[in-house]
Amino acid sequence: MIVDDLRRTPLLTGLTDGQLAKLAAIALPVSLPAEATIFLQGDPADAFYLLAEGSVKVLKVFRDGRTATIRHVRAGETFGESVLFNEFYPSTTETMAAVRLYRFGSDDFRGLMLAEPELGLRIIATMAHLLVVLNQRVEELLLPVPARLARYLLDLCSEQGSPTQCRLAFAKQELAARLGTVPETLSRTLNRFVRGGLIAVDGNAFEVLNRPALERLAQQ
Amino acid sequence: MIVDDLRRTPLLTGLTDGQLAKLAAIALPVSLPAEATIFLQGDPADAFYLLAEGSVKVLKVFRDGRTATIRHVRAGETFGESVLFNEFYPSTTETMAAVRLYRFGSDDFRGLMLAEPELGLRIIATMAHLLVVLNQRVEELLLPVPARLARYLLDLCSEQGSPTQCRLAFAKQELAARLGTVPETLSRTLNRFVRGGLIAVDGNAFEVLNRPALERLAQQ
DNA sequence: CGGCTCCTTGAGGTTAATCAATCCTGGTGG
DNA sequence: CCACCAGGATTGATTAACCTCAAGGAGCCG
Numbered sequence: 001m002i003v004d005d006l007r008r009t010p011l012l013t014g015l016t017d018g019q020l021a022k023l024a025a026i027a028l029p030v031s032l033p034a035e036a037t038i039f040l041q042g043d044p045a046d047a048f049y050l051l052a053e054g055s056v057k058v059l060k061v062f063r064d065g066r067t068a069t070i071r072h073v074r075a076g077e078t079f080g081e082s083v084l085f086n087e088f089y090p091s092t093t094e095t096m097a098a099v100r101l102y103r104f105g106s107d108d109f110r111g112l113m114l115a116e117p118e119l120g121l122r123i124i125a126t127m128a129h130l131l132v133v134l135n136q137r138v139e140e141l142l143l144p145v146p147a148r149l150a151r152y153l154l155d156l157c158s159e160q161g162s163p164t165q166c167r168l169a170f171a172k173q174e175l176a177a178r179l180g181t182v183p184e185t186l187s188r189t190l191n192r193f194v195r196g197g198l199i200a201v202d203g204n205a206f207e208v209l210n211r212p213a214l215e216r217l218a219q220q
Numbered sequence: 221m222i223v224d225d226l227r228r229t230p231l232l233t234g235l236t237d238g239q240l241a242k243l244a245a246i247a248l249p250v251s252l253p254a255e256a257t258i259f260l261q262g263d264p265a266d267a268f269y270l271l272a273e274g275s276v277k278v279l280k281v282f283r284d285g286r287t288a289t290i291r292h293v294r295a296g297e298t299f300g301e302s303v304l305f306n307e308f309y310p311s312t313t314e315t316m317a318a319v320r321l322y323r324f325g326s327d328d329f330r331g332l333m334l335a336e337p338e339l340g341l342r343i344i345a346t347m348a349h350l351l352v353v354l355n356q357r358v359e360e361l362l363l364p365v366p367a368r369l370a371r372y373l374l375d376l377c378s379e380q381g382s383p384t385q386c387r388l389a390f391a392k393q394e395l396a397a398r399l400g401t402v403p404e405t406l407s408r409t410l411n412r413f414v415r416g417g418l419i420a421v422d423g424n425a426f427e428v429l430n431r432p433a434l435e436r437l438a439q440q
Numbered sequence: 441c442g443g444c445t446c447c448t449t450g451a452g453g454t455t456a457a458t459c460a461a462t463c464c465t466g467g468t469g470g
Numbered sequence: 471c472c473a474c475c476a477g478g479a480t481t482g483a484t485t486a487a488c489c490t491c492a493a494g495g496a497g498c499c500g
Contacts, residue, residue, distance in 0.1 A: 064440065084344055129305065182457065460483085
C-alpha cells in the first residue's frame with residue numbers, strides 16, 4: 001500500500017490522510033535490482049525519488065572511471081530533490097541492493113505543493129537537511145583522511161545508537177569511496193588506528209576504544 | 221525602499237506587489253561594514269538573509285585557524301537558507317565589503333510560506349540551486365588543484381560574459397581559499413598555466429589563450 | 441623613504457595515490 | 471572433505487601532489 005510507505009517516511013510524519021492520499025496519487029512505484037543505475041549525472045531531470053526499501057548511493061563518476069560517493073541514501077529518505085527546479089541531475093545514482101522506490105514527477109509535485117503548502121515546508125526541511133549534509137561533506141574533504149575516517153566512525157556509532165560500537169553495512173571499498181580515498185589508504189589508516197589503541201576492528205564491526213582521541217583527530 | 225530591493229532580486233521576480241509587500245513586512249534591514257562576521261558556524265539559527273548590496277563569503281574555520289571558503293555570495297542572492305529548518309548555522313559567514321542586507325526570521329518566514337505557497341516554491345528553487353552548487357564543490361574538491369583552478373577560471377569568464385577574459389574581484393589569496401588550497405600553490409599553478417600558454421595573467425585580470433586545453437584540464 | 445600587504449619563489453617534508461604482490465575468506469565443484 | 475577460485479583486503483615500494491616554512495620582491499600609501 002503506497003500510503004503506508006509514505007506514512008512510514010520520517011519526512012512526511014504528521015501529514016493528514018488527505019495529504020498523503022494526494023501524494024500517493026502522483027507517486028509511481030518502481031522496483032529495481034541491485035547494482036542498477038537510476039539516473040546519470042547530466043540526465044534531463046523531471047522527477048525525484050523516495051526510497052521505500054533498500055539502499056542507494058549518490059556518486060560522481062570521473063572521466064577516468066574513478067568514482068566518489070557523495071552520500072548513501074537509506075530507506076525513508078529522498079534523493080534527486082534538487083531537480084524540482086533544475087533541468088539536470090547533478091550526480092549519478094545507483095542502487096546498492098534491490099530497492100523499492102517511488103517516483104514523483106516534478107510538475108505533479110509542484111502543482112501539489114501549491115495546493116498543499118504544508119508539503120512545500122516538508123520538502124524545504126528535507127533540502128535544508130541535505131544542505132547541511134553537503135556542507136559537512138565539503139568540510140570533510142578539506143581534512144586529511146584520518147580525520148574523515150574518525151568522523152565517519154563516530155557518526156556511524158551514534159547513528160546506530162551505541163557510543164562505542166558500530167557495524168559497516170557494506171564493503172570497506174565502499175567506505176573508501178565514501179571517504180574520498182582508496183581502499184589501500186583506508187586499510188592503512190584503520191591499521192594505524194588499531195595500533196594506536198583508538199579502535200578495534202573485527203571484519204566490518206568496529207569498536208571505539210579511545211573516544212576522546214578519536215574526537216580530537218576528527219577535528220583535524 | 222525595501223520592496224524595490226526585493227523586486228530586484230532574481231529569486232523573487234514575478235511575485236505580485238502584494239506578495240512582495242508581505243515579504244517586506246517581515247524583512248529587517250541591516251547594514252554592516254567590511255570584514256564583519258554575520259554569524260558563526262554553530263550559532264543558534266533563527267534567520268536567513270538576502271544580500272541587497274555588497275558581497276559576503278561563506279566559510280569553514282578550522283581548529284588551527286585555517287579557513288576554506290565554501291562560496292561567495294553576491295548581491296541578489298540569499299544565504300543561511302538552510303536554517304529555515306535547522307537549529308544551527310552550518311558555516312560561518314563574513315562580509316567582504318560593506319553590505320546592506322535583509323534579515324528574515326525563520327518563524328515569520330514559515331508563517332508567510334503557508335499563506336503564500338508561491339514563496340515556498342521560490343525558496344525551494346533557491347535551495348535546489350544551492351544543492352547543485354554544493355554538489356559541484358564536492359566534486360571539485362576531489363579533483364587536483366589545476367583542475368579546480370581551470371574550472372574556476374572558465375566559470376568566471378562565462379559569468380562575466382566573455383569567452384576569454386575575466387577579472388578577479390578580490391585578492392588571489394581569497395581565490396586560493398575558495399579553491400581549497402594555499403596562496404603558494406595557486407601562484408605556482410597559475411605560473412604553470414602561463415608557461416604552458418593556457419592563459420595570460422595581468423594582476424587580477426586573466427585571459428584564456430587555449431580554451432580547449434583548459435577545458436580538458438578541468439575534467440581532471 | 442619606511443612600512444604595509446600581497447604575491448612569488450625556493451627547499452624540504454608529509455600525505456596519500458599508484459602499482460604490484462600477497463593474503464584471506466566464503467563459495468563451488470570435484 | 472578438500473582443492474580451487476574470485477573478490478575483497480592488506481602490505482610494501484615508489485611516486486606525485488601539495489603543504490609548510492622561510493626568504494625575497496613588488497606595489498602602495500603614509
